Amino acid sequence: MLNVENVNLHYGAAQALRGVSITAPMGKITCVLGRNGVGKSSLLRAITGQHPVSGGEIRFEDKVLNGMAPFNRARHGVGYVPQGREIFPLLTVKENLETGYAPLSRKERSIPDDVFSLFPVLATMISRRGGDLSGGQQQQLAIGRAMVTRPKILVLDEPTEGIQPSIIKDIGRAIRYLRDSTGMAILLVEQYLDFCRELADHVYIMDRGEIVHEGPAEVLDTEEARRHLTV
Numbered sequence: 001m002l003n004v005e006n007v008n009l010h011y012g013a014a015q016a017l018r019g020v021s022i023t024a025p026m027g028k029i030t031c032v033l034g035r036n037g038v039g040k041s042s043l044l045r046a047i048t049g050q051h052p053v054s055g056g057e058i059r060f061e062d063k064v065l066n067g068m069a070p071f072n073r074a075r076h077g078v079g080y081v082p083q084g085r086e087i088f089p090l091l092t093v094k095e096n097l098e099t100g101y102a103p104l105s106r107k108e109r110s111i112p113d114d115v116f117s118l119f120p121v122l123a124t125m126i127s128r129r130g131g132d133l134s135g136g137q138q139q140q141l142a143i144g145r146a147m148v149t150r151p152k153i154l155v156l157d158e159p160t161e162g163i164q165p166s167i168i169k170d171i172g173r174a175i176r177y178l179r180d181s182t183g184m185a186i187l188l189v190e191q192y193l194d195f196c197r198e199l200a201d202h203v204y205i206m207d208r209g210e211i212v213h214e215g216p217a218e219v220l221d222t223e224e225a226r227r228h229l230t231v
């Protein structure tokens with residue numbers, strides 16, 4: 001499992017994470033809810049190594065990740081779907097998926113069939129440029145690219161942001177399938193309460209850089225959650 005213990009993160013003098021502790025067990029979907037600017041992406045940047053922490057410890061399967069380069073975290077099984085998708089607009093769908101080969105050994109380099117069964121549109125559009133896809137299709141591509149790296153934990157930053165409802169359903173189905181079929185850990189950051197409640201096993205709520213509430217999804221107090229999610 002992933003263990004985040006008492007993590008602090010600063011941008012210059014500004015503190016974005018304050019003593020954040022969460023766990024994300026294998027075979028479970030863990031959701032971190034919070035409104036704009038509370039530090040959700042900062043938490044994922046700390047986990048994936050995009051930004052250094054200024055205190056605390058991050059472990060995955062008992063390996064300390066602190067100080068490890070993002071590339072090496074990917075090799076240790078940390079898959080990342082960043083906010084805003086960050087696909088390569090001038091590369092084709094196939095080439096975008098193949099960028100996921102980077103942390104793999106030569107013999108592991110293939111695109112899993114699951115990518116196309118979960119997101120058939122990617123097969124249809126395999127030679128299309130990434131930049132020509134709709135936002136929802138790009139999100140599916142970003143998840144597919146992370147699946148190519150054969151993650152043991154998949155970390156997703158607001159995958160529903162700006163996506164139409166039918167594709168949100170497909171993404172939810174894919175996330176559930178990945179948990180159930182591979183037993184990977186899934187850490188999902190969201191503002192969309194209903195999506196999170198339907199999908200998650202365990203929920204954390206974040207406010208102003210801190211975890212302010214946590215519990216199993218089935219007993220999530222939606223009034224309390226809504227209070228933290230509205231400005």
Ligand SMILES: Nc1ncnc2c1ncn2[C@@H]1O[C@H](COP(=O)(O)OP(=O)(O)OP(=O)(O)O)[C@@H](O)[C@H]1O
Binds near residue numbers: 011034039
């Ligand atoms: N590169 C940066 N330099 C300085 N401050 C930053 C930087 N990135 C984020 N911040 C600040 O840190 C705080 C947390 O930002 P973060 O992006 O983690 O929030 P978030 O919960 O992901 O928000 P959103 O829902 O809008 O994506 C915010 O106050 C933000 O302005």
Ligand SMILES: [Mg+2]
Binds near residue numbers: 040083
């Ligand atoms: Mg964010």
